[in-house]
Amino acid sequence: MNRSVFAIGLCVLLAVPVASAQKVNLRFSTWAGGEGLTLLQQLAQEYNAQTPNVGVTVEVTPFADYASKVAVQLASGSGPDVGWLAEQSVPSFLKSGSLKDLSALTGDPAFNLADFPVSALSLWKQGKGVYGVPFSNSPQVLFYNKDLFKQAGVSTPLQQYAKGGWDYAAFRSSAKTVKDRTGAFGARIMRVDTKAWNSGTLGVLWSNGGNVYDSNLKCAINSPASVRAFQLMYDMTFGDGSVPRPGDQTTFQGGRLGMYIDNVSFSAQLKDAAFKWGVAPLPKGTTGRVTQLGQAGYVVFARSSRPNEAQAFLKFLASPAVMARTAKFFPPPRKSVLTSKTYLGSNPAIPAAELKTALVNQLGSARVFKTSDNFLRANDLFASGIERLYQPGANIGNVLNDICKGVDGL
Amino acid sequence: MTVGARPARRGLTRSGREGRLGWLMVLPYVLGMLLLVTGPLIAVLGISLTQWSLLDSPRWVGARNYLRLANDPAFVRSAGVTAVFTLGILAVNISAALALASLMNTRLRGIGIFRTLVFSPVVMPVVAWALVWKFLLQPQGPVNAGLQNLGMADSNVLFNPSTALWTVIVIEVIKAVGLNAVIFLSALQGVPPELHEAARLDGATPWQAFRRITLPLISPTFFLVFIITLIGALKVFTPIFVLTGGGPADSTTTLILYMFKQGFQFFEFGYASAVAAVLFVLVLALTLAQWSLRKRLVFYED
Numbered sequence: 001m002n003r004s005v006f007a008i009g010l011c012v013l014l015a016v017p018v019a020s021a022q023k024v025n026l027r028f029s030t031w032a033g034g035e036g037l038t039l040l041q042q043l044a045q046e047y048n049a050q051t052p053n054v055g056v057t058v059e060v061t062p063f064a065d066y067a068s069k070v071a072v073q074l075a076s077g078s079g080p081d082v083g084w085l086a087e088q089s090v091p092s093f094l095k096s097g098s099l100k101d102l103s104a105l106t107g108d109p110a111f112n113l114a115d116f117p118v119s120a121l122s123l124w125k126q127g128k129g130v131y132g133v134p135f136s137n138s139p140q141v142l143f144y145n146k147d148l149f150k151q152a153g154v155s156t157p158l159q160q161y162a163k164g165g166w167d168y169a170a171f172r173s174s175a176k177t178v179k180d181r182t183g184a185f186g187a188r189i190m191r192v193d194t195k196a197w198n199s200g201t202l203g204v205l206w207s208n209g210g211n212v213y214d215s216n217l218k219c220a221i222n223s224p225a226s227v228r229a230f231q232l233m234y235d236m237t238f239g240d241g242s243v244p245r246p247g248d249q250t251t252f253q254g255g256r257l258g259m260y261i262d263n264v265s266f267s268a269q270l271k272d273a274a275f276k277w278g279v280a281p282l283p284k285g286t287t288g289r290v291t292q293l294g295q296a297g298y299v300v301f302a303r304s305s306r307p308n309e310a311q312a313f314l315k316f317l318a319s320p321a322v323m324a325r326t327a328k329f330f331p332p333p334r335k336s337v338l339t340s341k342t343y344l345g346s347n348p349a350i351p352a353a354e355l356k357t358a359l360v361n362q363l364g365s366a367r368v369f370k371t372s373d374n375f376l377r378a379n380d381l382f383a384s385g386i387e388r389l390y391q392p393g394a395n396i397g398n399v400l401n402d403i404c405k406g407v408d409g410l
Numbered sequence: 411m412t413v414g415a416r417p418a419r420r421g422l423t424r425s426g427r428e429g430r431l432g433w434l435m436v437l438p439y440v441l442g443m444l445l446l447v448t449g450p451l452i453a454v455l456g457i458s459l460t461q462w463s464l465l466d467s468p469r470w471v472g473a474r475n476y477l478r479l480a481n482d483p484a485f486v487r488s489a490g491v492t493a494v495f496t497l498g499i500l501a502v503n504i505s506a507a508l509a510l511a512s513l514m515n516t517r518l519r520g521i522g523i524f525r526t527l528v529f530s531p532v533v534m535p536v537v538a539w540a541l542v543w544k545f546l547l548q549p550q551g552p553v554n555a556g557l558q559n560l561g562m563a564d565s566n567v568l569f570n571p572s573t574a575l576w577t578v579i580v581i582e583v584i585k586a587v588g589l590n591a592v593i594f595l596s597a598l599q600g601v602p603p604e605l606h607e608a609a610r611l612d613g614a615t616p617w618q619a620f621r622r623i624t625l626p627l628i629s630p631t632f633f634l635v636f637i638i639t640l641i642g643a644l645k646v647f648t649p650i651f652v653l654t655g656g657g658p659a660d661s662t663t664t665l666i667l668y669m670f671k672q673g674f675q676f677f678e679f680g681y682a683s684a685v686a687a688v689l690f691v692l693v694l695a696l697t698l699a700q701w702s703l704r705k706r707l708v709f710y711e712d
């Protein structure tokens with residue numbers, strides 16, 4: 001009697017998963033936050049509404065640890081089916097065969113692969129295969145706090161740009177004036193985490209003739225022009241006190257930072273900002289106005305047990321209609337979307353004219369950070385060297401020489 | 411607790427019945443130990459003989475990872491950081507715990523509140539604790555502002571390679587000292603007051619009484635606290651990871667952080683496993699050494 005009750009119970013328990021197995025559940029991995037994440041969750045729901053047998057769970061891993069956590073998930077057999085991947089992680093994921101070839105999808109005329117610039121796709125191609133579809137082609141721009149500039153009585157970066165005077169001297173003096181007159185920091189160039197030192201720093205280096213690697217991928221962060229660029233950032237930090245020191249947790253969202261260099265998608269985190277802000281191009285240096293181009297794409301992971309459903313969801317995300325919606329936060333690689341009027345007016349927080357000036361006009365001179373295949377190790381040396389560089393009384397030339405000795409010795 | 415010789419029950423022999431029952435009762439622990447400790451331990455030793463990026467399949471390289479360790483200056487440096495960190499924690503934590511316990515053992519007014527305050531960091535979640543300190547230790551945060559007022563210009567203790575390690579040690583001790591203090595307190599309260607009374611009548615100074623009576627009587631506790639603090643210090647990861655991530659300039663990269671970096675940042679799981687194996691042998695050797703010293707240094711009443 002008892003045994004039969006148990007048996008029936010067991011059957012019921014076993015039958016539940018069998019019944020729900022009719023429905024496919026995909027796991028989508030992303031590092032999105034704020035409104036960008038909300039949009040992705042909404043897209044997942046819409047996809048479920050139009051293909052009821054496929055449910056999509058959106059999983060978030062913060063950007064700093066994204067690649068390593070996803071790699072661990074994949075290795076342990078509990079990886080996501082489909083998700084985002086940033087440009088710096090693409091070579092290692094390709095090398096290990098972790099990405100599914102999507103050429104069956106991208107070869108479809110309806111997908112219109114020609115809508116993507118060749119330069120935007122090169123990273124994702126290997127042999128005849130296409131292993132990812134970029135959704136974000138994003139030059140770094142300068143966010144500025146309009147309220148602080150107004151309070152300090154300085155014309156905004158965009159106004160100074162319009163007059164043609166927006167160079168690094170103007171950047172430095174604006175930051176110092178904001179600092180002196182409001183008490184808030186004038187500018188943050190690097191992100192809070194020194195591991196992400198290249199964000200912001202690269203624009204300053206490249207625009208002033210400096211570099212991290214030369215054309216043979218040999219370390220060049222100790223070249224005379226690089227040293228001058230670091231000297232400028234160092235002097236703003238320790239001389240003017242207008243740039244926060246390493247360890248300082250002040251963020252732009254908090255309203256106590258005049259200027260901040262980041263990708264356009266950062267605007268998704270400014271929804272609740274209690275101040276007015278705008279975007280402008282980076283300042284001009286001795287060798288031009290060069291900004292870093294970041295890329296992120298959709299991929300299907302090779303170990304997915306539902307590769308076809310995952311690819312179909314990727315097709316939905318990368319379609320012109322959906323890309324026009326994600327474009328609100330992520331500058332779209334599809335030319336048809338980028339040049340459309342609806343795109344430039346899609347981000348209610350940034351006026352079309354500002355977006356055009358800051359972003360579309362900068363795309364031509366934006367540069368992708370090309371790194372060597374040992375970059376994970378090299379980046380650790382760069383980051384730890386930069387921590388030694390931003391110390392009171394540091395000898396910048398010596399520290400940068402040490403970094404290059406380590407990086408070239410790898 | 412010892413199991414005395416009880417009269418055998420009728421039927422099955424004791425070894426037959428209680429033995430089986432005993433095995434059944436320790437089974438969950440034995441299984442857990444085998445599956446979650448011994449298994450991974452053997453796996454780590456195996457992985458340490460391979461080159462494995464996690465995304466591809468492991469490749470056998472023999473002892474190459476260990477040879478590489480011997481010639482890796484960053485490994486040697488992180489071993490040095492570990493030594494300073496561990497000795498620093500031991501010295502600061504144990505002396506502070508003993509001092510706090512002695513204070514808590516007195517009958518001063520408000521000592522209950524003081525005990526709660528000393529113990530409360532122990533129950534704080536470690537990440538929250540570290541994050542709060544990270545904000546307190548910002549370049550222009552309250553701690554550095556205080557130090558600057560004391561004449562230390564440009565003080566930025568957590569982000570200066572020469573002071574970061576000691577800053578982390580102090581934060582870690584404040585977090586953990588309450589537990590050791592409570593353990594010491596219970597030992598101090600177990601010291602019979604008549605011994606102190608007799609010593610006082612014989613004219614012993616308070617220091618002599620502490621040195622000759624209290625310390626020998628609490629030496630088993632001292633030994634316990636020493637071992638758990640030592641092993642704990644060698645295994646500290648989370649607060650360092652949150653506070654400094656091993657920086658600035660690797661000045662707080664202990665062996666555990668070095669292992670994490672090799673594995674989860676550089677994807678060299680073979681090399682990271684070799685670091686783990688060395689750390690395991692180190693902890694094992696230290697524990698065995700302490701165990702053999704125990705008989706000479708620890709005083710047992712019975």
